[in-house]
Amino acid sequence: MISGEHAPTAETATSPHEGHPRKSLPVVVLGSIGVVYGDIGTSPLYAMKESLLHVGGIPSASEIIGIVSLLVWSLVIVVTVKYVMLVLRADNQGEGGALSLMALAQTALQRPNRVILTLGMIGAALFYGDAILTPAVSVLSAVEGLKVTTPGLDPYIVPIAIAIIVALYAVQSFGTAKVAVFFGPIMALWFITLALIGLSHIGDAPQILHALNPINGFWFMTSHGILGFTVLGSVFLAVTGAEALYADMGHFGKRPIRIAWLGFVGPALLLNYLGQGAFALNDASALPNLFFLSAPEWGRLPLVILATLATIIAGQAVITGAFSLTQQAIQLGLLPRLQIEHTSESERGQIYLPTVNWLMLIGVVMLIIFFQDSSSLAAAYGIAVTGTMIITSLLGIVVFAYGWGWGLGLAVAVVAPLMVIDSAFLAANLLKLADGGYLPLVIGGCIMLLMAVWVRGTRLLNTKAQQQNLSLDTFIKAMETSSVTHVSGTAMYLTSTPETVPSALLHNLKHNRVLHEKNVIVTIRTADVPYVSNANRLTYHPLSPAFARVELNYGFLDEPNLLQALIQLRELGVKFDVMSTTFFVGRRRIKSAARSDMPSWQSQIFIKMARHSYDAIDYYRIPANRVVELGTYVTL
Structure with missing residues (x-):
């Protein structure tokens, strides 16, 4: 997610009022x-x-x-x-x-x-x-x-x-x-x-x-x-x-x-x-x-x-x-x-x-x-x-x-x-x-x-993901010598822990046994300011010929629009075509663990809140016809 x-x-x-009529x-x-x-x-x-x-x-x-x-x-x-x-x-x-x-x-x-x-x-x-x-x-x-x-x-x-x-x-x-x-x-x-x-x-x-x-x-x-x-x-x-x-x-x-x-x-x-x-x-x-x-x-x-x-x-x-x-x-x-x-x-x-x-x-x-x-x-x-x-x-x-x-x-x-x-x-x-x-x-x-x-629940989930998931750098090196089938197009994986391999990427590789020609790890962060200018919205880090990392920065009053922000990749000289791009979104199903770092009543509240959380696809305005959702169970 x-x-x-x-x-x-x-x-x-930057100022929130750029371009607004006074x-x-x-x-x-x-x-x-x-x-x-x-x-x-x-x-x-x-x-x-x-x-x-x-x-x-x-x-x-x-x-x-x-x-x-x-x-x-x-x-x-x-x-x-x-x-x-x-x-x-x-x-x-x-x-x-x-x-x-x-x-x-x-x-x-x-x-x-x-x-x-x-x-x-x-x-x-x-x-x-x-x-x-x-x-x-x-x-x-x-x-x-x-x-x-x-x-x-x-x-x-x-x-x-x-x-x-x-x-x-x-x-x-x-x-x-x-x-x-x-x-x-x-x-x-x-x-x-x-x-x-x-x-x-x-x-x-x-x-x-x-x-x-x-x-x-x-x-x-x-x-x-x-x-x-x-x-x-x-x-x-x-x-x-x-x-x-x-x-x-x-x-x-x-x-x-x-x-x-x-x-x-x-x-x-x-x-x-x-x-x-x-x-x-x-x-x-x-x-x-x-x-x-x-x-x-x-x-x-x-x-x-x-x-x-x-x-x-x-x-x-x-x-x-x-x-x-x-x-x-x-x-x-x-x-x-x-x-x-x-x-x-x-x-x-x-x-x-x-x-x-x-x-x-x-x-x-x-x-x-x-x-x-x-x-x-x-x-x-x-x-x-x-x-x-x-x-x-x-x-x-x-x-x-x-x-x-x-x-x-x-x-x-x-x-x-x-x-x-x-x-x-x-x-x-x-x-x-x-x-x-x-x-x-x-x-x-x-x-x-x-x-x-x-x-607290979000912090524990992110910490658990970083501890359990494979390091992204290690994964990239392994993929360079892997015989996995490569398919054309770009895959974008949305994650809150960009240092590790997104669970959606691992599930795609496990079940579909393919890796896209280009793979982009996308993370959205919120800054301590109300607005972030479009010029400073996106940072792009190429990691290998097949992998790159994108970080999108928003202010706490900005309205996230993933597709609009990613179009800026073209300005950085990166080829981006939405019609040949697939967005992979991991949908986590959270279960309460027998031994949890949170009290049982807190984990139950967190699970209910997570289940009623608004769909990420609509919230971040991702084109629904270009999305693949891959579910996974996570214990808290």
């Missing part, structure tokens, strides 16, 4: 508003309400000001300082996210590192927990606005939310390109609405502006004992979409994302939180439905509709992110191959993974049915995101210290204060474990387990 091996070097890297800055900024800020943009629906309700009873004026101060300064420190100013600088060829940062850290250390790999896997696994919770809590929060406008619909809130969620996931196979053009304008209207609602109430209680003084937030935290700490878990809901700024950087670039936050999104959120705080100071009875009641009565139904659209967009953003993250994980060898469908002929990033899509839908619907309302779901929200943020900080220290040349001391000095804040948020969210906070950890833990089993 073809390798999904992880290659530690990135010398062949859009104007305002258009890209608008696009980033629609995709990047969907999650954090819908936080006002529930963050302020949950934070104030956490106090219990009717909070005092000083408590409201203190909580609003915590919300405001969380946005300033976590989003503006950490992500916009610092983390966005750590781009891997313009790409961001947990796995991209992991690859960047591996490159910075100039060697594979299991700790870095584990951190990247944990960050990716936690993202899936967040990706299932975000659509559930966001859509349910928006639909609950119907309680304010049409109280008679209260019994139908959950069915309506489920219907919207099912529709959202059902349309994924059609691609998001046509719908995405509306994301930016809708979210821009949403943020303008947030700002206007906030501005309309600040004058009701001007003392809310004292929340801009961080001392008020610090006072609340230190004067309310354990309550001040637990409220921090709800305050964190205001920054739950911050990781998206980094994860979606590759789609828009760091400059548009920064401009959108500093010039539009950030100010709109700050104004809305200040306005909600002033409204709460003026009318504490509105707390259970603070956001929707803060709008004028005539505008509440349109606001519910707009909020629902905004939450659908937020859900779309995490679905797209889950597809992209899964593609990266497959390429980096952290997950088995899954079916990937391309929904756009012009945009290579527009992909659809049916397995991921339907599993996420099942998870979201189950959450809504189980929790029933957004307040209960909010208790489960946050732990996965704080965990991801801490992973980002830890990997960031490695990149800053060794990739940027800061040195370990300076890197730790810069990141440590941010880590303290991340850790405080994590500790506050851990207090919600019994109320549902365990869910994202269970989801992330299951995915982490699958990744760990797949990585």
Whole structure:
């Protein structure tokens, strides 16, 4: 089979945007508003309400000001300082996210590192927990606005939310390109609405502006004992979409994302939180439905509709992110191959993974049915995101210290204060474990387990193949004096261990008793960069008149196309005709050995994952009419 091996070097890297038409800055900024800020943009629906309700009873004026101060300064420190100013600088060829940062850290250390790999896997696994919770809590929060406008619909809130969620996931196979053009304008209207609602109430209680003084937030935290700490878990809901700024950087670039936050999104959120705080100071009875009641009565139904659209967009953003993250994980060898469908002929990033899509839908619907309302779901929200943020900080220290040349001391000095804040948020969210906070950890833990089993199983299989199979150099020398029958044409053998004879070659020789005139050993490797240029895609090593080795290098966001890459052989002066070439693919049937290096339960999981792995012929786009599959049993 073809390798999904992880290659530690990135010398062949080049920009992913070669030859792509550049859009104007305002258009890209608008696009980033629609995709990047969907999650954090819908936080006002529930963050302020949950934070104030956490106090219990009717909070005092000083408590409201203190909580609003915590919300405001969380946005300033976590989003503006950490992500916009610092983390966005750590781009891997313009790409961001947990796995991209992991690859960047591996490159910075100039060697594979299991700790870095584990951190990247944990960050990716936690993202899936967040990706299932975000659509559930966001859509349910928006639909609950119907309680304010049409109280008679209260019994139908959950069915309506489920219907919207099912529709959202059902349309994924059609691609998001046509719908995405509306994301930016809708979210821009949403943020303008947030700002206007906030501005309309600040004058009701001007003392809310004292929340801009961080001392008020610090006072609340230190004067309310354990309550001040637990409220921090709800305050964190205001920054739950911050990781998206980094994860979606590759789609828009760091400059548009920064401009959108500093010039539009950030100010709109700050104004809305200040306005909600002033409204709460003026009318504490509105707390259970603070956001929707803060709008004028005539505008509440349109606001519910707009909020629902905004939450659908937020859900779309995490679905797209889950597809992209899964593609990266497959390429980096952290997950088995899954079916990937391309929904756009012009945009290579527009992909659809049916397995991921339907599993996420099942998870979201189950959450809504189980929790029933957004307040209960909010208790489960946050732990996965704080965990991801801490992973980002830890990997960031490695990149800053060794990739940027800061040195370990300076890197730790810069990141440590941010880590303290991340850790405080994590500790506050851990207090919600019994109320549902365990869910994202269970989801992330299951995915982490699958990744760990797949990585270990793949490594053991490759090690076993190298130990048991014949050395390729020895085999070539033996074939030079062998009387085996030679046939015309080229045979290409796909393998993950190019130093040994591919099992498909041995089986072909054993059963068909022939050897092709030309035999090429093909290995595909994945580099620690998102993209590898076509000019550096292929390396060709002639080993003898009858044998050669080809290595294909792909980035973890590249889409492997074996035939397209091999056509480059002609540019190297090597004759290559697909019509006279046969591709031999070994299909391994894995059995659990009596004595295995893996525990029995792990080997059973690995075997099931391997059986459900997507067909290599389709995944690597090998011409099906030129393929010969040769099966073999392997014990693990």
